[in-house]
Amino acid sequence: MNLALYGTCFESPFLVQLQRRCDRDRGVRKARSISRSRATHVVASATRMASEEGVVQLQKGIAELYDESSGIWEDIWGDHMHHGFYDPNNLSVSLSDHRSAQIRMIEEALRLAAVSDDRLLKNTWVVESSDDMCHKENPMKRPKRIVDVGCGIGGSSRYLARKYGAECLGITLSPVQAQRAQALAAAQGLSDKVSFQVADALKQPFPDGQFDLVWSMESGEHMPDKTRFVSELARVAAPGATIIIVTWCHRDLSSEEESLKAEEKKLLDKICDAYYLPAWCSTADYVKLLQSLSLQDIKAADWSQYVAPFWPAVIRTALTWKGLTSLLRSGWKTIKGALAMPLMIEGYKKDLIKFAIITCRKPA
Amino acid sequence: MRLLTHNMLSSNIKGVTSGFPLRLEVEKVVEKQVDFNADFLNNMFVKIEWKALVDASRAMGYADLPDQTEPSMLDSDEFLKKFHHALLELHLEEGALICPETGRRFPVNKGIPNMLLHEDEV
DSSP: OOGGOOOOOOHHHHHHHHHHHHHHHHHHHHHHHHHHHTOOSSSSTTTTHHHHHHHHHHHHHHHHHHHHHHHHHHHHHHHHOOOOOOTTTOOOHHHHHHHHHHHHHHHHHHHHSSSGGGGGOOOOOEEOTTOTTSOOOOOOOOOEEEESSTTTSSSSHHHHHHHTTOOOEEEEEEEHHHHHHHHHHHHHTTTTTTTEEOOBBTTTSOOTOOOEEEEEEEEEEGGHHOOOOOOHHHHEEEEEEEEEEEEEEEOOOOOOOOSSOHHHHHHHHHHHHHHHHOEEEEEHHHHHHHTTTTTTEEEEEGGGGSTTTTHHHHHHHSHHHHHHHHHHHOHHHHHHHHHHHHHHHHHHHTTEEEEEEEEOOOOO | OBHHHHHHOOOOOTSSOOOOEEEEEEEEEEEEOOOOOOOHHHHHHHSSSSSHHHHHHHHTTTTSSSSOOOOOOOOOHHHHHHHHIIIIIEEEEEEEETTTTTTOOOETTEEEOOOOOOOOOO
16 A cells, blocks of 8 residues: 555654554465465366465454454444345435344345245245255254354354354454453353354364354355365254355356456455455355255355445444544554445445355255 | 363364364363253253263363263253253363364463464364
């Protein structure tokens, strides 16, 4: 980033610190570009096998971003760190409506995973599984053990544990998030049901086949190795378990395309920088990965139209007095993230960014 | 970290074939009262690796769990209370989880285990 924009002719400690952070961030970008240039095609053009060094740098950046920003997010938006699910016809949404929308997002995701074909929302497609089971009613069994992969401050974990009376384990790269998640669980009388660990979604610290519901709500976009990410989700899933992935994807490529257009990649790169995201993949790439692991009942949907009010609302809250003062107190990573929000809106408007959900079942 | 969680964690280091159960290195144990729920305990009983629970609870200073169990024990209120206490009320606040194969320490701070691996362990 160009510090000349700040136009000072003396070195203020703040700017020196800013420059050091930029240099560190540049190190992360370099690691990411190294990993990109050594990319191996595993699934179409989208999955990037990141170098281990690049991955470690990225994960450090992710942990630091969330260590820094979770508090300010929770202060304004509450304990769910994901998009709301909105009625496309209702254009005026208040802050309390957003909270209900975030809960609706969880419920709609569960509904998609459980529901039979004729009650699906539009823009959902059912993938032919190799066993052709997709047209049968295959309701989700009530889960007893749930894993929340990329759990944030535990909003989903607590909600699902309460809803199903189930045991829920959450994993996050951020020690600050894990502590906060645990504190909230204790405050809500859920210490016996939910627990949180600092752990890597690419190497989950669990034996095989332990969970009835494997939940990943807006964490997939942080995973530098989609193949490993999805393999781990499948590994820890018990026979008959449901896997639900809600994540940011780029548009599916047409059959003639080998990659996104140059200007599309440029926009995504800027977003990746700000949010510590590795290379994006498409919804179709996820579907292929699930198919390659012989998972069944695969359903995928584009929910971009149902999340449209979200980013404008986040920007509005950032621009309030409380938002601005919190941002200034938070840290460079959070500020950079906030500045990148209009890029997300641009990405959605250009039909480049898709809010995707993919669900499936592990064979019994 | 309560022992219910410990019963679900394993070492994920590359090449390790038997990473469960993790041994406990105990520095600070905290007892936290949790409401008794017989249904929950009955549901959990079938999923628990019993030996791992017994060993872990002993490491935490609680020696009241029987070495072996049979389903009829679930009818005993006394047994359920001991099971409840060991599973849910004993917390490892500070210490570590040790990989049984490699001896690698996964620290536990303020009750949260850190299971992140270094580059060379992945």
